Amino acid sequence: MSDQASKLREMAAEEQGASKMENARVLAVTSGKGGVGKTTMSVNLALEMAKRGNRVVVFDADFGLANVEVMLGIRPTYNLLDLIHNNMQMSEIITEGPGGIGFISGGSGVSELATLDNASIKLLISELVKLDKMYDIVIIDTGAGITDSVMEFVMMSPEVLLVVTPEPTSITDSYSLLKVLRRRDSFDASAKSISVVANRTETAAEGQEIFEKINTVATKFLGTSLSYLGQVPQDRNASMAVIEQKPIVLAYPQSAAAKGISDLVGKLLNEPVTEKKKNGLARVFIDFFKAKNRIG
Numbered sequence: 001m002s003d004q005a006s007k008l009r010e011m012a013a014e015e016q017g018a019s020k021m022e023n024a025r026v027l028a029v030t031s032g033k034g035g036v037g038k039t040t041m042s043v044n045l046a047l048e049m050a051k052r053g054n055r056v057v058v059f060d061a062d063f064g065l066a067n068v069e070v071m072l073g074i075r076p077t078y079n080l081l082d083l084i085h086n087n088m089q090m091s092e093i094i095t096e097g098p099g100g101i102g103f104i105s106g107g108s109g110v111s112e113l114a115t116l117d118n119a120s121i122k123l124l125i126s127e128l129v130k131l132d133k134m135y136d137i138v139i140i141d142t143g144a145g146i147t148d149s150v151m152e153f154v155m156m157s158p159e160v161l162l163v164v165t166p167e168p169t170s171i172t173d174s175y176s177l178l179k180v181l182r183r184r185d186s187f188d189a190s191a192k193s194i195s196v197v198a199n200r201t202e203t204a205a206e207g208q209e210i211f212e213k214i215n216t217v218a219t220k221f222l223g224t225s226l227s228y229l230g231q232v233p234q235d236r237n238a239s240m241a242v243i244e245q246k247p248i249v250l251a252y253p254q255s256a257a258a259k260g261i262s263d264l265v266g267k268l269l270n271e272p273v274t275e276k277k278k279n280g281l282a283r284v285f286i287d288f289f290k291a292k293n294r295i296g
Contacts, residue, residue, distance in 0.1 A: 022133075022278075023132045023278045023279060023280030023282075023283075024131070024132040024135050024136060024137060024138045024278070024280050024281060025136065025137045025138070025159070025273060025277050025278050026137075026138045026140065026157055026158060026159065026277070026279065026280065026281055026284055027045075027137065027138070027139050027140065027157065027159045027160075027161060027268075028139075028140040028142055028153050028154055028157035028159065028160050028161070029041055029042040029045070029139060029140065029141055029142065029160075029161045029163060030142040030144070030150060030153075030154050030160060030161070030162060030163070030177070031144050031145075031162065031163045031164070031170070031173075031174070031177075032144070032145065032146070032162075032164070032170060032172075032173030032174035032175070032176055032177040033144055033145060033169060033170055033173040034144035034145065035144075036144070036163050036164065036165045036167075036170050036199055036200075037163060037165070037199045037200065037232075037238075038141065038142075038144060038163045039062065039067040039068055039071055039141050040071065040238070040242070040247070040248070041161070041163050041197060041199065041232070041261075042058055042068070042139050042141040043058060043068060043071050043072065043097075043101075043141075043247050044247045044248055044249045044258075044261045045139060045161075045261060045264065045265060045268075046058050046097075046099075046101045046137075046139050047098065047099040047101060047247050047249050047250060048249050048261050048262055048264075048265040049137055049265055049268075049269065050099050050100050050101050051099065051249070052265065052269065054136045054137050054269075055100075055102075055134065055135045055136045055137070056101045056102070056135060056136065056137045056138075056139065057094065057101065057102035057103065057104060057131070057134070057135045057137075057138055057139070058097070058101060058102070058103050058104070058139045058141055059104045059106065059138055059139070059140045059141065059281070060103065060104065060105050060106050060141050061106045061140050061141060061142050061143065061149070061153050062106070062141055062142060062143040062144075067141070068103060068105075068141055069103075069105070070245065071242070071245065071247065072097050072098065072103065072245070072247070073245035073246070074095060074097060074103070076093075076095040076103065076104075076105045077095070078092065078093040078105075079093060079104070079105035079106060079107035080093065080104060080105065080106050080107045080113075080124075081107035081112065082107075083123075083124065083127055084116065084120050084123060084124055089127065089130075090127040090128070090130045090131050090134070091130075091134070093105075098246075098247065098250060099247075099250065102134075102135065113288070114289075114292045116289075121289055124285065125282050125285060125286060128280075128281050128282040128285055129280070129282045131281055131282075132280035132281055132282055138280075138281045140153050140157060140281075140284075142154060145173070145177075146173075146176055146177050146180045150177075151177075151180060151181065151184070152288055152291065152292075153284070153288075154177070154181060155181065155184055155186065155187065155287075155291065156284045156285075156287040156288050156291070157192075157284055158191070158192060158193065158276045158277050158279055159192075159193045159195070159277055160192065160193065160194045160195070161195050161197050161229065162174055162177070162178075162194060162195065162196050162197065162214075162226075163197050163199050164196060164197070164198055164199065164210055164214065165198070165199050165200045165201075165210075166198075166200065166201060166202070166206055166210060171210065171213060171214060174196075174214055175214065175217055175218075178194075178214075178217075178218050178222055178224060179221075179222060181224075182222040182223065182224055186291065189223060189224045189225070191276060193227065193277070194224065194226050194227070195226065195227045195228065195229040196210070196211045196214055196215070196226055196227070196228050196229065197229050197230065197231070197232070197264060198210045198211060198228075198230070198231035198232070199231070199232050200232070200233070200234045200238075201231045201232070201233055201234060202233070202234055203233075204231060204233075206231070207228075207230065207231025208228065208231075210231075211226070211228040214226060215228070229264055229267055229268070230260070230263055230264050230267060231260060232257050232260035232261060232264070233256045233257060233260055234257075235248075235255050235256045235257035237251070237252040237255040237256075237257060237258075238255070238257045240252070248261070249261055249262070
């Protein structure tokens with residue numbers, strides 16, 4: 001297995017080129033519980049980033065659910081498993097979304113990925129390398145909660161955006177997610193950037209307060225320091241956009257929530273982008289397969 005891992009890493013390095021900084025930047029958007037606006041956040045961040053000239057693709061890793069599809073009002077013809085089992089190429093399974101963003105459906109589940117044979121793993125990685133060349137930014141929309149499929153992608157992604165609302169259950173479930181993450185043997189706090197996004201806040205001060213609560217606990221008990229990306233205010237236009245199956249940055253671009261999204265993107269795009277953050281989605285999956293003992 002170690003030989004297989006070495007070959008995959010060499011292949012990724014060769015095909016991605018000499019500079020890792022040419023790879024896609026990978027951000028995983030996650031939450032401790034459902035219903036906090038995680039998928040809405042993923043899609044709107046992608047659209048706002050694309051509006052600013054970035055090539056962006058959303059990878060829907062919320063296996064078994066089709067939240068991104070519902071939000072965008074589109075149904076993809078193919079998914080990631082078609083690439084593996086039906087001899088399709090990466091470019092063929094990407095669905096074009098609004099605003100020029102790409103969308104990839106993860107398919108039926110992470111459990112099937114964990115049982116792939118070596119040939120299928122190599123094929124998948126080689127196609128993900130192509131994806132890293134096609135896009136500047138990959139946003140992984142994880143499932144909600146602390147299931148294995150969620151935690152795998154949170155663990156492997158160099159940047160994590162943790163979406164939290166003022167609800168006490170959202171805050172406590174965020175603690176739980178961080179606790180599970182910290183207990184993983186391979187967790188390296190120094191190699192991961194975790195930022196809190198406060199969603200549906202009544203005031204800017206409320207968003208800051210949410211962050212302080214989570215960060216205090218994370219620092220004291222988990223040895224993990226978080227950063228605060230910002231807040232998106234409660235906005236009735238957001239509910240209207242969901243009903244209309246249109247992302248709020250397109251449906252109501254002048255709304256308070258759309259302004260909040262714009263501010264978040266401004267911070268993300270203006271912060272220093274390290275080599276680790278530009279490691280690409282192929283590397284995320286290589287680490288995933290290593291964690292599953294599929295490669296050494």
